[in-house]
Amino acid sequence: MKFTCEKAVLNEAISICIHAVATKSTIAVLEGLLITAEDELTLCGYNFKTGIKKTFPAEISEKGSIVLNAKIFSDIVRKLPDDIVEIVCDDHYMTTIRCGLSEFNLIGASPAEFPELPNVEKSQGxxxxxxxxxxxxxxxxxxxxxxxxxxxxxxxxxxxxxxxxxxxxxxxxxxxxxxxxxxxxxxxxxxxxxxxxxxxxxxxxxxxxxxxxxxxxxxxxxxxxxxxxxxxxxxxxxxxxxNYRNAIPNDCTTKLEINVKSIIDCVERVSLIISERLKNPIRCCFEGNSLKISCVTSLGRAYDECTIENCPEKIEIGFNNRYLLDALRACPEEKVVLELKSSLSPCVIRPVEGTKFLYMVLPVRLKADA
Structure with a gap:
């Protein structure tokens, strides 16, 4: 096998396929990348769960294939000068990598040892x-x-x-x-x-x-x-x-149109006293035109509030701050509808119009004296 290609193109292909390579395996060949030179050059990584195959053009002088240790091959190519890379492999799987004045000799493995990727039919999709x-x-x-x-x-x-x-x-x-x-x-x-x-x-x-x-x-x-x-x-x-359809409540009595960014900012400020070691929930109190958010940990107490659409009845509910923030940050729109029922019912976030997304966060039981 013998081919030449640009270093940048080869490096990009390696960076894609290497994420399907097994980091530690009793089967050594799974820690490698399969390189196949036919009409085009193909790189393949496979760990029995996920396989990634990338095909790209190269100047191929001799067809063939080889398996090279992914980490070493990646490190070498990444450090090569920005020039044309030449790779030659002999019948004993000794592989020579040349670029500029740099040259490396690596012992590869037989491509016959590399497992085949599952064949998926393209009949429907x-x-x-x-x-x-x-x-x-x-x-x-x-x-x-x-x-x-x-x-x-x-x-x-x-x-x-x-x-x-x-x-x-x-x-x-x-x-x-x-x-x-x-x-x-x-x-x-x-x-x-x-x-x-x-x-x-x-x-x-x-x-x-x-x-x-x-x-x-x-x-x-x-x-x-x-x-x-x-x-x-x-x-x-x-x-x-x-069965997610059954899990989403459809009987929420309180529906508020909220500004996503203002709620995120408020929750983030209160979350400053929460850490991996101090995972206390945040207390959210919806009352009138205010959302009052507070939290108490061994570091102290945090409090903030923001203006919301009028909430007809007072609802006090606790949340894991990270779960609530993840849902709010994922919202692709500036304004969403927040649906609530009680302190023990899930919070549902929907778009103002349509059904393109939905987020549901389960509440955390609050201590009465918090």
């Missing part, structure tokens, strides 16, 4: 802009659970109904939902759960562009995300996802 998918992921992935005792909730539910895609994340304390119109290529109504870690990588990889499209092809056990010359294959999570 949906299409949406990269910017839209990235937005949907970023507005929901924060609510994915990190509790491995309930593995199904460590991912986000993708629900396809006609031309509508709904993405939902839950962790037992909060719920985040995003809903958008997409192009449906004759795909039946279905649902599947994508691991949160995979979605974070997809959000990082795909460009924030309206002009570029991403195709999603789900199957029973795997799904394929395709963006131009980048393919992300992921194992889907199995189990019964929360």
């Amino acid at each position: 949906i299409k949406l802009s990269c910017k839209l998918l990235r937005s949907m992921i970023d507005h929901t992935v924060f609510a994915v659970s990190d509790n491995e005792n309930k593995p199904i909730h460590t991912g986000s539910l993708f629900e396809i109904t006609g031309n509508q895609l709904t993405v939902v994340s839950v962790d037992g304390y909060r719920l985040a939902m995003s809903q958008e119109e997409v192009e449906n290529g004759k795909t039946e109504n279905l649902s599947f759960v994508v691991p949160g870690e995979t979605l974070k990588e997809i959000s990082r990889i795909i460009p924030d562009s309206e002009d570029k499209a991403v195709h999603i092809y789900p199957e029973k056990k795997h799904a394929l995300f395709e963006v131009e010359d980048t393919l992300v294959t992921t194992r889907l999570l199995e189990g019964e996802f929360l």
Whole structure:
């Protein structure tokens, strides 16, 4: 195998694929990147859960393939001068990397030892802009659970109904939902759960562009995300996802239109005396035209308030400050509707118009003397 390509192009491909490489594995080849030189150059990382494959042009003199340790290969290419990189591999997997006056010799592994990525059929799928998918992921992935005792909730539910895609994340304390119109290529109504870690990588990889499209092809056990010359294959999570429709209350008696930024600023100020060690809840008192927010920890007491739409009845409710802030920061609009019922009922955040997003945060029981 022998090829040359620009250092910047190679470095970008490595930085994308390396996130699917196993950091520590009993199978050494999984700690490597599979490099394949055919008509184009392809890099591939795979850890049995997620596979990322990137194809890009290169001057290929001799076809072939090799597996190189991902970390060492990445470190070398990143430090090379900005010039043309030449990589040559012999029949014994000895690989020479040259760029400018720099030269490295690495022992690679046989590509036959590298596991094949699952083959996902492209018979049915949906299409949406990269910017839209990235937005949907970023507005929901924060609510994915990190509790491995309930593995199904460590991912986000993708629900396809006609031309509508709904993405939902839950962790037992909060719920985040995003809903958008997409192009449906004759795909039946279905649902599947994508691991949160995979979605974070997809959000990082795909460009924030309206002009570029991403195709999603789900199957029973795997799904394929395709963006131009980048393919992300992921194992889907199995189990019964929360019936989120039943979890969202529809009997909230108090509905207030609020300014998102003013509430965020208020909560952030009160949160200054809260830390990882001092996780006391914040106390929110909705009364008349005021939202009074306070918190007491061993460091002291914080209090702030802001003006809101008139609240017909007094409601005092406690929240985990981070969960409330995450939901408010994810809101893509300046003004939203805050729905409340009582101190023990969830808080629901909806758009002023439409159903493009929804956030629900469960309350924290407050001490009477706090």
